[in-house]
Amino acid sequence: MRAVGERLAQAVGDYILRDARVPRALLPTALRALADGQGLARVDLAVEGGRLRAIAPVGRLGAGAVLDLAGRQVWPSFHDLHTHLDKTHTLARAPNADGTLLGAVKAVMADHARWHAAELETRADFALRCAWAHGTAGLRTHVDAAGPQARMSWDVMQALRARWAGRIRLQMVAMAPMDTYLGAQAEAFVRRVAESGGVLGGVTRIPGLPPAAARQRLALALDALFGWAGRYGLDVDLHVDESCEPAADSLREVARAAQAKGVRGYVVCGHCCSLAVQPEAVREQALDLCLEAGLAIVSLPLVNLFLQDRSAGRTPRLRGLAPLHEIAGHGIPVALASDNCGDAFHAYGDYDPLEVLREGVRNGHLDGAAADWSASVTATPARLMRHPARGMLEEGGAADFIVFDARSMPELLARPQSDRIVVRGGRPLAESLPSFAELDCALAEAGHA
Ligand SMILES: [Zn+2]
Secondary structure, three states: OHHHHHHHHHOOOOEEEEEEEEEHHHOOHHHHHHOOOOOEEEEEEEEEOOEEEEEEEOOOOOOOEEEEOOOOEEEEOEEEEEEOOOOOOOOOOOOOOOOOHHHHHHHHHHHHHHOOHHHHHHHHHHHHHHHHHHOEEEEEEEEEOOOOOHHHHHHHHHHHHHHHOOOOEEEEEEEEOHHHHOOOOHHHHHHHHHHOOOEEEEEOOOOOOOHHHHHHHHHHHHHHHHHHHHHHOOOEEEEEOOOOOOOOOHHHHHHHHHHHOOOOOOEEEEEOHHHHHOOHHHHHHHHHHHHHHOEEEEEOHHHHHHHOOOEOOEOOOOOOOOOHHHHHHOOOOEEEOOEOOOEOOEOOOOOOHHHHHHHHHHHHOOHHHOOHHHHHHOHHHHHHOOOOOOOOOOOOOEOOEEEEOOOOHHHHHHOOOOOOEEEEOOEEOOOOOOOHHHHHHHHHHOOOO
């Protein structure tokens, strides 16, 4: 693999990548029939002036410098649809006392007082450097939009978005309590989100009310939210039913409200764990409603495995994973994403969509169509983020891709692929993963170690 990297680094000007295997879902339609039983097609890729000039069946492109990949896989850049850059890398100072979702919420709420522009920017920038080194070109982050730190956090993310433009396309979701959309300040809030190019968000749960009253209030809040989304032309990304309780069924309320207000195509529902534990008929009906309403679902396997079905001294029996086969089987767009990394919600994670896909495949038994699930961390989230690069390999598109030392899907998923070669504009990245020690130093400098 080192030799491939060296040859790519030396490739001056235009070159041809010979014999690359690419998941068919990430190729132009005309080439998909080339795929083998695993869903991988063997192609040549011509790189010219930092763009993909041509993609053709293997052996068809010959002129110019040729770099033979001997069947190694090439994927387009990743898109990570659901993260929390504001909370990232706070674990050391704000650990989760009992490991549960509620424990995480409490730890982070208490940590809000420690959030300041310099340290937040340091943590989030470190996260983006990790994402960049792993091969990510688009990333959406939720940002806590309540509390005294809210305005500061949003401003920091806007500054980071500008600084990373051209490398990672950063999107922000204002993660507000649902009551925000009903309050007197609702329109001012929505306008601020719209003016800064954000997405409307929140958790579809009303705390502190009996179930019937909470349900009623949630319906009102969702009607208001989708009303604002329609009026201001905003996309929506909600945290939905992050629970292994079958009674958690706000997803159908989201579908109802989205459809009632005619907002469709770019409404994303994250988590949807409870779908996996509901009776089949209930789940099927909920998925029918999602399809009719044009919703998309993003599953967060790493965080759900970490938080769901947790209690002290007991081994979890449930996976917390949304029913991925069934969602995809309904024709509902489904993405996989990182969610929290290095905080009370998830002690691990490194903004590596390949790790997310690997765990999704292993825990969701997606191995039968693993190559097609490549779209869940590339093309599908890119479309939901309205990224012009589309998360695919396309003629005329930028020569942004990742080369893996793996010919088959089992080879790809057997290893972390730490030696992957990330190529942007036809050139391999010079940057590698930053050391955690760097983060410690930077946080100490920012005065918040
Ligand atoms: Zn989340």
